[in-house]
Amino acid sequence: MDFSLPEDLVAFRTEVRRFVDTELIPHEDYVEEHDGLPDDVKNDLKKKAVALGLNSMDMPEEVGGQGSGLLAQVLVTEELSRALPGVSSSVVPEASNILMACNRQQRERFLYPTVRGDKQDCFALTEPETGSDAAGIKTRAVKEADSWVINGRKRFISHGDSADFAIVFAVTDPESETDRITAFLVEKGTPGFSIGQLHKTMGHRGYRQAELVFDDCRVPDGNILGEVGKGFDLARDWLRNGRIMTAARCLGPMARLIDEALEWSKQRVQFGEPIGNYQAIQLMLADCAMDLYAARMMTYNVAWDTDQGSDFRVLNGKASAVKVFASEALGRVADRVLQIFGGTGYMNEVFVERAYRNARIERIWEGTSEINRLVLARNMLKLGMFT
Ligand SMILES: Cc1cc2nc3c(=O)[nH]c(=O)nc-3n(C[C@H](O)[C@H](O)[C@H](O)COP(=O)(O)OP(=O)(O)OC[C@H]3O[C@@H](n4cnc5c(N)ncnc54)[C@H](O)[C@@H]3O)c2cc1C
Secondary structure, eight states, rough: OOOOOOOOHHHHHHOOOOOOOIGGGGGGGHHHHSSOOOSHHHHHHHHHHHTOTTTTSSSGGGGGGOOOOOOOOOHHHHTTSSSOOHHHHSSSOOOOOGGGOOOOOHHIIIIIHHHTTOOEEEEEEEOOOOOSGGOOOOOEEEEEEEEEEEEEEEEEEEEEOOSSSEEEEEEEETTSSOOEEEEEETTOOOTEEEEEOOOOOOOOOOOOEEEEEEEEEEEEEGGEEETTTTTHHHHHHHHHHHHHHHHHHHHHHHHHHHHHHHHHHHOOEETTTTTSHHHHHHHHHHHHHHHHHHHHHHHHHEEEEEETTOOOHHHHHHHHHHHHHHHHHHHHHHHHHHHHHGGGGGGGHHHHHHHHHHGGGGTTTSSSSSHHHHHHHHHHHHHHHOO
């Protein structure tokens, strides 16, 4: 059993860490205050991120991505996520990998510019009445001659207000059990497509969510992504890696929280002693270390397994397991570290307070903890416990 990481990956990780420390973290206060970066700063950082090879790591090289394996993506994401997501997500271009289903014409308009970071997409599945039960969406697309008329409402859509186009899931055949839903590419400015409410959220300043409204929005046949009726299959394929990457995004904040807790425990003096001398604090530090260690090993393992081409049915179970474990571990770590910081941890100017608020969403998106537990349990009942 060889757990060593390839040398080139370790070297790249060091470079990414330097980028995060020198280029991203210094902008956190601004993003926290202004809910985003100024355009000139964002564009400058985006160029640097692309030059470093951080854009669309999961996309094949022939479409302009980095063609990296999942373990490489996990290691880089762990480093990037040490910075607040409102900074990193706005400067590191990432195309939804479902865009690989673009046909030749669509690739020029949607895929290549998004992979390069010249365009931004958003993934519009969730609706007011359907979240976890995503197959139950109500947004409807009806065929009229050689176009489709979309009506409905999406909500909680990340980058919904800033995206150049949306990948929109709509029901095209309500009678069909298997081929009900189709994915459409809908560009900003298409008549009948507008941005509704901008959601005010608990955390993730600079990473905004919006409502998307479709009111007799007409798109041509050429804007169908993949095949008619197969939209949900595309979305499902996208889910597994999304769950593993969510786990990876929990590792960075956990590691930074623990670093800060160690530093604080050594320098904060109460009753004449650094608080790190007290066993109550030591127990919390030890629990944090165990959470990070376990979450990291699980996440690296499933990423490595994916790169080995293991059975995707087993990987589905593992992806749910790591997503739940890492997101809940992050919640526990953030809570303990805030406690170690005392009142200082409750103040908005410290990373701990921001990380505590940001952590909460990780248990909700990419399948809630409950849904992922159900996926895992059903997987186990069918295939047994994975090794
Ligand atoms: C910040 C943020 C960003 C998001 N970004 C996007 C995006 O870009 N694109 C997009 O399409 N969506 C996005 N979402 C939506 C997200 O995927 C959903 O919020 C998530 O899937 C949960 O759906 P819901 O909020 O409707 O909760 P619900 O599905 O209503 O669930 C409510 C509660 O019921 C539980 N529950 C539901 N069904 C079951 C069951 N069968 N058994 C046991 N418990 C159950 C859930 O676990 C949860 O605790 C985002 C959400 C947020 C908050």
